[in-house]
Amino acid sequence: MNGWSTLEGAAWSDCSPSPCSPPARRSLSTRPPRTPTTCRRKEPGVTLRTYDTRVPLTRICTLKPGQTPNVGKLVPAVDLRTAEDFAFEDNFVAHVLGNLTVPADGSYTFRLTSDDGSRLTIDGTTAIDNDGLHGVESADGTVALTAGHHSVFIEYFEAGGGQRLTLSWRPPGAEDFAVVPSSSTRSRCRPGPSPISARGTRSSSGGTRPARRTGDPRWMSRSSP
Ligand SMILES: [Ca+2]
Ligand SMILES: [Ca+2]
Incomplete structure (x- = not known):
């Protein structure tokens, strides 16, 4: 397997119930974290980083800069x-980082399916906002892309129950959505500490607002993939 992993680390959010929850340190292995040597070059696929925040989030929050993921x-493909x-299992944050290569200029429609909340950012601009505490829901967004490489960043959180994160697309000329294949993506991982601080500038206020469990349309599926 080309994957790599780091099994120790700490992560906490700035939108936890308390002003700053204690870091959730994991000791899943007595061995030191493995050096992600395969990330010295870009690989087909994307990088998944999971942060064990251990707090019941109800929306996407911003991790404190410099946090090392518990697992990377x-x-x-993004079909988790x-x-x-x-x-x-529950109460964690995950980030997906990668580069998307498209063969031609055109309008590309993306579908982000998640349980719970997620957000897709392409070239630094939000393309799909599927945030919030909810079951499996899909949200679509169309982006005009030029031929070549584009940065992709997905933020995701899981509170409880089932978990799901899938990125699909419908390129120009395609009739239906399909999971974005590894042949169209390249990882952006690199050795050493997580470069998460580069992405830690979004607003995070109110990350634990109460979720309405009755009559809240966010709990109702917009589609049933
Ligand atoms: Ca779960
Ligand atoms: Ca869930």
Whole structure:
């Protein structure tokens, strides 16, 4: 497997119930973290980084800069459905980083399916906002892309119950959505500490607002993939 992992680390959010929850340190292995040597070059696929925040989030929050992910690995595509896929069951944050290569100029429609909340950013601009505490929901966004490489960043959080994060697209001329294949992506991982601080500038206020469990349309699926 081309993936790599770091099994120790700490992560906490600035939108936890308390002003600053204690860091959730993991000791999943007695061995030192493995050096992600495969990330010295870009690999097909994307980088998944999971942060064990251990707080009941109800929306995407901003991690404190410089946090090392509890687990980092290369995945062939963003189609993650089990606790094993993410390495944690509940109450965690995950980030996906990669580069997307498109063959031609055109309008590309993306579909971000998640349980719970997620947000897709392409070239630094939000393309899909599917945030919030909810079951499996899909949200679409169309982006005009030029031929070549584009940065992709997905923020995701899982509170409880099922977990799901899938990125699909419908390129120009395609009739239906399909999971973005590894042949169209390249990882942006690199050795050493997480470069998460580069992405830690979004607003995070009110990250634990109460979620309405009755009559709240966010709890209702917009589609059933
Ligand atoms: Ca779960
Ligand atoms: Ca969930």
